[in-house]
Amino acid sequence: MRKILFQTLARAPLTEPAPDPDDPELAGLAAEIKSAAQARLGRSLAIRHVDAGSCNACELEIHALSNAFYDIERFGLKFVASPRHADVLLVTGPVTRNMQEALRRTYDATPAPKWVVAAGACALDGGLYAGSYACLGGVAAAIPVDLHIRGCPPTPATFLKGLLALMTKSA
Amino acid sequence: MPSLTQALADAQGSHPSRPWPRRVVTRDLWRDLARQLGDGLWTLAGLWGEPGMVHMALLDAANREIAVASLACADRKFPSVGAHHAPAIRLERAIQDLFGYAPVGAPDSRPWLDHGKWPTRAPLGAREPALGAPAPYAFLAAEGEGLHQIPVGPVHAGIIEPGHFRFSASGETIVRLEERLGYAHKGVEALIAGALLERAARLAARVSGDSTVAYSIAFSQAVESALGLAAPPRAVWLRALMAELERIANHFGDIGAICNDASFALIHAHTGVLRERVLRAAQACFGHRLMMDIAAPGGICADLTPAGEALIRRLLAEIRAAFPALVGLYDNTASLQDRTVGTGALALELARQYGCGGFIGRASGRSFDARRDFAYAPYDELTFEAPVLAEGDVNARVWLRIREVDESLRLIDQILDRLPSGEIRVGIAGAGEPREGLALIEGFRGDILAWVRLGADGAVERCHLRDPSWFQWPLLEAAIEGAIVADFPICNKSFNCSHSGHDL
Numbered sequence: 001m002r003k004i005l006f007q008t009l010a011r012a013p014l015t016e017p018a019p020d021p022d023d024p025e026l027a028g029l030a031a032e033i034k035s036a037a038q039a040r041l042g043r044s045l046a047i048r049h050v051d052a053g054s055c056n057a058c059e060l061e062i063h064a065l066s067n068a069f070y071d072i073e074r075f076g077l078k079f080v081a082s083p084r085h086a087d088v089l090l091v092t093g094p095v096t097r098n099m100q101e102a103l104r105r106t107y108d109a110t111p112a113p114k115w116v117v118a119a120g121a122c123a124l125d126g127g128l129y130a131g132s133y134a135c136l137g138g139v140a141a142a143i144p145v146d147l148h149i150r151g152c153p154p155t156p157a158t159f160l161k162g163l164l165a166l167m168t169k170s171a
Numbered sequence: 172m173p174s175l176t177q178a179l180a181d182a183q184g185s186h187p188s189r190p191w192p193r194r195v196v197t198r199d200l201w202r203d204l205a206r207q208l209g210d211g212l213w214t215l216a217g218l219w220g221e222p223g224m225v226h227m228a229l230l231d232a233a234n235r236e237i238a239v240a241s242l243a244c245a246d247r248k249f250p251s252v253g254a255h256h257a258p259a260i261r262l263e264r265a266i267q268d269l270f271g272y273a274p275v276g277a278p279d280s281r282p283w284l285d286h287g288k289w290p291t292r293a294p295l296g297a298r299e300p301a302l303g304a305p306a307p308y309a310f311l312a313a314e315g316e317g318l319h320q321i322p323v324g325p326v327h328a329g330i331i332e333p334g335h336f337r338f339s340a341s342g343e344t345i346v347r348l349e350e351r352l353g354y355a356h357k358g359v360e361a362l363i364a365g366a367l368l369e370r371a372a373r374l375a376a377r378v379s380g381d382s383t384v385a386y387s388i389a390f391s392q393a394v395e396s397a398l399g400l401a402a403p404p405r406a407v408w409l410r411a412l413m414a415e416l417e418r419i420a421n422h423f424g425d426i427g428a429i430c431n432d433a434s435f436a437l438i439h440a441h442t443g444v445l446r447e448r449v450l451r452a453a454q455a456c457f458g459h460r461l462m463m464d465i466a467a468p469g470g471i472c473a474d475l476t477p478a479g480e481a482l483i484r485r486l487l488a489e490i491r492a493a494f495p496a497l498v499g500l501y502d503n504t505a506s507l508q509d510r511t512v513g514t515g516a517l518a519l520e521l522a523r524q525y526g527c528g529g530f531i532g533r534a535s536g537r538s539f540d541a542r543r544d545f546a547y548a549p550y551d552e553l554t555f556e557a558p559v560l561a562e563g564d565v566n567a568r569v570w571l572r573i574r575e576v577d578e579s580l581r582l583i584d585q586i587l588d589r590l591p592s593g594e595i596r597v598g599i600a601g602a603g604e605p606r607e608g609l610a611l612i613e614g615f616r617g618d619i620l621a622w623v624r625l626g627a628d629g630a631v632e633r634c635h636l637r638d639p640s641w642f643q644w645p646l647l648e649a650a651i652e653g654a655i656v657a658d659f660p661i662c663n664k665s666f667n668c669s670h671s672g673h674d675l
Contacts (some may be wrong), residue, residue: 001437001500014444049330053355055671057380059463062330063424064450069442081328096674097288098354099333102325128374133294134358153380155460
């Protein structure tokens with residue numbers, strides 16, 4: 001173990017610089033909610049993830065945010081274990097009817113002020129699953145959404161752009 | 172002992188299903204097959220419905236045969252398979268929820284996927300209006316002095332899929348774990364019925380995101396079998412390349428996450444780097460980090476360039492340079508071994524009974540790998556081993572993954588060395604008549620069964636995709652019995668069953 005630790009110390013870090021939120025739509029949305037978010041929360045966000053019926057691809061990429069390349073915590077972004085500790089709900093999936101109540105309860109358990117970020121193509125409008133008897137068709141059909149991060153799944157860089165836009169992008 | 176073909180020889184009608192037969196059976200023969208499943212003659216490979224019919228896919232491991240038995244259920248009833256063979260119980264409950272067909276004599280009549288939240292009951296069958304507020308789900312009882320229940324989920328503390336676990340515990344000891352799944356049910360089978368091939372392939376690729384390559388291959392191969400055409404050799408070999416990259420990436424993720432659940436973050440950090448390198452290579456070579464929608468009916472949609480090939484060779488060298496030290500660290504850290512050795516042991520008998528595939532089955536001694544046992548191209552031309560261990564504990568499931576990473580690296584070497592040149596995709600068109608096809612593909616998690624019926628125009632009439640998790644989830648309940656509650660996360664991670672693939 002010592003050898004691995006020393007090798008790690010001797011190498012340059014893998015962590016990459018932060019991406020710019022270059023998507024104009026994303027920047028616009030973020031600008032709307034930015035001032036309120038920054039005034040109340042400073043430069044730190046506690047994120048609670050809720051899988052509302054995703055295929056698990058979004059979760060894999062959310063996990064990747066914590067690896068050495070993206071190192072999300074250096075931006076003050078932190079995944080927390082309970083909605084009661086969260087500022088932001090990061091919701092994936094088309095919102096299955098079987099998850100609707102759990103999502104609503106998670107939202108209600110999150111103290112205000114709070115923001116909801118819907119991530120992935122199916123979280124926007126149901127995507128491929130739109131019209132299914134088993135899905136509501138997007139997060140906005142269940143709880144109010146503040147920001148949407150596109151992609152199927154969004155890459156970690158896209159996730160990072162969206163979340164950073166929520167925190168730091170000024171109008 | 173008769174072979175599966177002999178057992179089905181008396182069946183009335185044969186359907187042109189390829190490459191394995193589908194036969195319509197009588198109620199009596201259906202019951203006989205169910206009993207034979209219970210006696211261990213066959214392995215259950217799938218049980219699903221369609222309007223007016225139920226189908227049962229059987230695997231004859233000794234003779235390496237697969238066959239589908241179909242039973243008409245005009246009166247909305249069929250003899251329960253679960254009454255004789257426990258692994259069928261949840262599949263039957265799903266058929267009852269989706270189609271409204273009752274398994275007669277079934278040991279468990281509770282709903283499974285239907286939580287009473289859909290606008291209709293039997294959405295793929297008679298589509299009856301919902302009954303209103305459902306009764307609370309009746310969890311199985313565990314009785315005794317001092318027993319208490321711990322409900323967990325469907326929203327969990329980590330970044331994981333939704334499911335509910337109900338623990339009955341005596342102090343710290345788990346007396347019973349009962350899973351309640353279905354939260355991720357999206358109605359994929361209804362959406363895919365009637366869909367054009369392109370949309371159907373996209374839905375299939377998203378049954379379980381971590382296995383997107385394997386699902387795309389399974390769906391494509393079933394479609395190609397149905398139409399009696401073959402994807403070009405280069406496409407078939409590149410599919411295998413992507414499948415092995417997917418396997419390696421997932422195994423890295425799992426090995427790290429299991430160690431992380433034992434609070435050993437160092438291995439997690441390093442396997443996370445290796446996983447990210449695989450995904451970046453996939454992005455550079457195929458244009459998508461998870462290689463989603465690259466394999467498609469007729470071939471693949473992105474070719475590997477010489478630069479891409481060089482990139483993958485560099486990736487292999489990098490993994491070979493870094494991984495052995497992590498394996499050594501795992502093997503030599505007593506505090507980590509203390510958590511994994513002997514924890515969550517799964518008995519071989521159960522793995523066999525349930526036809527439990529993938530690293531879970533193989534870590535318990537069930538030697539089955541669809542790549543070897545149903546050697547589909549290009550694995551019939553490749554040299555590899557399907558490692559098997561006997562202990563069946565968390566440690567064995569970690570080691571199985573480690574060994575499989577090595578095997579996948581060897582496979583990728585061979586694929587790159589012998590990669591055929593030529594076309595990567597052929598056109599797909601309807602056959603002018605309905606056609607059926609089956610495929611059994613080894614994903615990283617285990618064998619995925621795909622069955623598809625195409626209409627005369629080539630659109631998908633019906634499609635069923637059976638995730639390996641159907642035969643793994645129930646075994647987690649068995650493996651955790653008698654363990655302490657604190658060992659559940661590490662056990663669960665070592666199984667890493669899919670919610671989305673199971674809930675469909």
